Amino acid sequence: MAQQVGTNLTWHEGAITREERQACLKQKGVTVWFTGLSASGKSTIAVALEQVLVNRGHAAYRLDGDNIRMGLNKNLGFSAEDRAENIRRIGEVSKLFADSGLITLSSFISPYVSDRDAVRALHEEAGIDYIEVHVDLPLEVAESRDPKGLYKKARAGEIKGFTGIDDPYEAPAKPEVKLATHEMSLEDCVAHMLKVLEERGALST
Amino acid sequence: MAQQVGTNLTWHEGAITREERQACLKQKGVTVWFTGLSASGKSTIAVALEQVLVNRGHAAYRLDGDNIRMGLNKNLGFSAEDRAENIRRIGEVSKLFADSGLITLSSFISPYVSDRDAVRALHEEAGIDYIEVHVDLPLEVAESRDPKGLYKKARAGEIKGFTGIDDPYEAPAKPEVKLATHEMSLEDCVAHMLKVLEERGALST
Numbered sequence: 001m002a003q004q005v006g007t008n009l010t011w012h013e014g015a016i017t018r019e020e021r022q023a024c025l026k027q028k029g030v031t032v033w034f035t036g037l038s039a040s041g042k043s044t045i046a047v048a049l050e051q052v053l054v055n056r057g058h059a060a061y062r063l064d065g066d067n068i069r070m071g072l073n074k075n076l077g078f079s080a081e082d083r084a085e086n087i088r089r090i091g092e093v094s095k096l097f098a099d100s101g102l103i104t105l106s107s108f109i110s111p112y113v114s115d116r117d118a119v120r121a122l123h124e125e126a127g128i129d130y131i132e133v134h135v136d137l138p139l140e141v142a143e144s145r146d147p148k149g150l151y152k153k154a155r156a157g158e159i160k161g162f163t164g165i166d167d168p169y170e171a172p173a174k175p176e177v178k179l180a181t182h183e184m185s186l187e188d189c190v191a192h193m194l195k196v197l198e199e200r201g202a203l204s205t
Numbered sequence: 206m207a208q209q210v211g212t213n214l215t216w217h218e219g220a221i222t223r224e225e226r227q228a229c230l231k232q233k234g235v236t237v238w239f240t241g242l243s244a245s246g247k248s249t250i251a252v253a254l255e256q257v258l259v260n261r262g263h264a265a266y267r268l269d270g271d272n273i274r275m276g277l278n279k280n281l282g283f284s285a286e287d288r289a290e291n292i293r294r295i296g297e298v299s300k301l302f303a304d305s306g307l308i309t310l311s312s313f314i315s316p317y318v319s320d321r322d323a324v325r326a327l328h329e330e331a332g333i334d335y336i337e338v339h340v341d342l343p344l345e346v347a348e349s350r351d352p353k354g355l356y357k358k359a360r361a362g363e364i365k366g367f368t369g370i371d372d373p374y375e376a377p378a379k380p381e382v383k384l385a386t387h388e389m390s391l392e393d394c395v396a397h398m399l400k401v402l403e404e405r406g407a408l409s410t
Contacts, residue, residue, distance in 0.1 A: 009396060011256035015267070024259050051216035054229045059264060061305035062220070071327075072297040075290075085280075092277040093298055100266035102305060122276075191214060 296324030
């Protein structure tokens with residue numbers, strides 16, 4: 001039931017599909033979920049990867065604390081319930097971005113298996129590709145880096161419920177990718193992620 | 206501080222900017238917010254506009270009840286507080302999509318001025334373009350169409366707090382666009398929206 005309405009004003013019945021959006025962008029939407037300790041290097045890798053992707057003409061977007069915590073999730077605290085809701089909302093938004101066709105890079109400590117598995121399930125139910133990346137830096141190395149002084153404050157008891165100190169980090173059992181950032185350079189990490197995205201068909205249609 | 210790392214693996218200090226994302230997509234991110242009564246034609250216009258945009262090679266995405274209500278906002282009901290939170294979250298997500306460079310088409314009844322003005326303020330603070338579109342169909346016409354039988358149920362008291370029946374629709378005082386869908390064809394509405402997007406510079410960089 002194609003309609004032709006005026007010059008170049010065409011549409012068909014029903015809404016644009018994910019496949020049509022992907023064809024327009026010449027790539028496939030995917031969520032790349034970086035999980036790991038504070039100071040493990042999640043955001044550093046996501047920032048560098050986004051740059052390389054955009055420089056190569058791919059549409060990408062990063063979700064992280066900077067654009068989520070003061071916005072969508074500004075009404076959430078640090079209770080167990082709020083932490084779960086924090087990751088749930090981010091998972092839903094990541095799914096929408098991936099559905100739109102973008103390569104979506106989400107960097108959040110996301111310490112609990114149950115929260116991360118719920119995000120994975122959301123994507124699987126929708127038929128959207130999902131890549132869990134464990135940014136796997138040993139606690140003692142992360143703590144020795146401590147760029148924001150947060151580990152120091154947590155050890156001093158000034159921050160409560162800090163992941164790795166007085167709250168657990170539940171490492172993924174079977175992440176799609178593991179990046180040992182104390183053994184790999186940033187370039188190696190970015191190159192590896194590009195290879196994974198290419199192998200999974202995200203960089204073309 | 207440009208780095209050259211391997212073949213075609215380049216990045217600079219800091220994160221990709223909105224301008225770089227826009228250059229990659231050859232368009233500017235914008236939120237187009239369709240507000241109006243149930244059955245006024247908001248989603249019909251958004252669906253047709255999205256098709257024309259994508260067919261012309263523009264990256265666009267629609268947010269509406271179908272992809273928000275059962276996902277991000279599935280834990281919200283219809284209390285005054287939840288309605289405000291519903292629009293707040295959608296506004297934050299629309300802003301993220303527009304920031305990513307996409308032409309974002311958000312269709313929600315959004316009956317209250319205060320909620321809509323908060324969404325507008327979010328965009329203005331971030332320097333992101335925002336186009337409020339009042340899909341302005343008289344209540345009696347919307348009610349006579351009633352494609353889902355919702356007005357009938359509301360009149361019968363089976364649905365409480367229905368916009369236009371026992372809950373107010375606060376029309377925008379100064380929307381960027383007003384589409385009187387009882388006097389304009391769908392083609393006219395889509396053509397007008399394209400013209401507005403072009404005039405505001407969203408369709409190129």
